[in-house]
Amino acid sequence: MLEPLVCELSQPDRQGVGYPPSDVPLSELPAGLTRDALPLPELSEVDVVRHFTRLSQLNYSVDTGFYPLGSCTMKYNPKINEEVARLPGFTAIHPLQPIETVQGSLALMYHLQEALKEIGGFAGMTLQPAAGAHGEMTGVLIMRAYQKDRGETQRNKILIPDSAHGTNPASSAMAGLKVVQLPSDERGNVDLDALRAECDDTLVGLMLTNPNTLGLFEEHVLEIAEIVHAAGGLLYGDGANLNALLGIARPGDLGIDVMHFNLHKTFSTPHGGGGPGSGPVGVAEHLVDFLPAPVVDIVEPAEEDIPPLYGFVTPKKSIGRVKAFHGHFSMMVRAYTYILMHGAEGLRRVAEDAVLNANYLMARLKDTYPVPYGRICKHEFVAEGKVEGAPGVRALDIAKRLLDYGFHPPTNYFPLIVHEALMIEPTETESLQTLDAFAEALLQIAEEAREDPDLLHEAPRTTPVGRLDEVKAARELVLKCEVPA
């Protein structure tokens, strides 16, 4: 059942709140500033509450079910994060307050920077970027500024493997760089010969996702770093898949010079519509001077009984500000809470369980859904959404049928290097029972595909709306809902 629009529920002259008659003289507004036609819905309080409550119940979320959306790390978001983020000391402040009056919040930002530096193996950190792709662009701007500062102004090329997130080339293009795509080899790694062929004095750097979007650890990461660095380039790390490495390997130790973190993936802050995101960027020693300004630091060291004074500093060759104020502060509170709740051992366990869960699911499914690069995966794996004996069934049909089983589908048709890709990332927060139920559903769907493929073609049947016409939606764009007056 579709919920009507709030405007369609409107009844003339219905009100939620009755105002008392004015007890002060009314003043006349200038005629040019007033209007009669303002089509706001007229509803009572109970109309509004029921409408939005019903809408909220149509949502699928990590609080309602399993959400194996590959490359998105849709882990459960612990409620203690929300409790802490709602403490008045964090909510009742303003970014323009004098620093002496917000020391607790600045201390939190400082210690989050320090924790992320330790986790990632970096020397410097900015918390400003609004989310992942914004972090990418910030990182690429830092790389560009570094090359320019060295006098290497001819460097304008960035290398991006064909398994990369689409945001990588987009962020690089926005930063004014020329994007060159690198092919993958038969094990799903970067093709080293193709890399060597592109390493010349126009190279700004390479953007590497490790593990990559196939969920595979890049086996030549050290060699890649060596080749890129020897050519005068920098190695960017796309931290989207950090959940696989947490507490086990530090990207900075692998030779990555700059990397964004996705607090809304790895560090359990809300993702997607529940955001906003947060995309801190960590850098190696030689890039610290280029970080966006300002950075939180200790501006007066601690003395015996006096705690240090936290404040803002501007790195010497800063690329400038990339976000108003200091980024999405309340996400930093949640992420820092998550880090403290887990501790070092706990974070390592997160990665171990995420990898174990992904490999368990892959093992249960790979005989039914082919996994083209079938080696041990990290936090996710990519299967082909096709079923032997059911030639008319595609990944999209399988994804839609999963909705009838009550599961959010995996990412589909990405990465592009796998046909009919189904990209499955269970995360560490799922129980064995949930994983088994999901695997059983996919195996059952493969049976259905062979015996009654229309069940898949016509799916979903149990959701509030059925199969949407994506082609019509894309070809005939209607971006505004016209409300009848």
Added chain:
Amino acid sequence: MNIPADLKYTKNDEWVRVEGNIGTIGITDYAQGQLSDVVFVEILVSEGDAVSQGDSCATVESVKAASEVYMPVSGTVTAIHEELADEPEVVNSDPYGEAWMVKVELSDPSELDGLMDAAAYEAYCAERE
């Protein structure tokens, strides 16, 4: 799958039809099948542009993915198929005919020798299945 014998093909799934000194360019039946329903085509070059082999000349977007179309040959653009923007679905229904994208006057016909013929392209498609 339709692979006309009289065309030349690239590894990125473009085709070129050569008539005299003019090459007509589009994407193949295999490419449209992989993309699924095409919803958007943008030609990135204009008449009179000098283009090199490998330059991007168009963007094709489907409900699944967006993909660049690259010039199989170098030359000077003599015509672009502007109407394709209004009827992107012909990329699916008639990839080798109505869905042509760019015509160029070839500057280096020897580049054609580096492209695949129909038999080689058919084998190339089969190996990716």
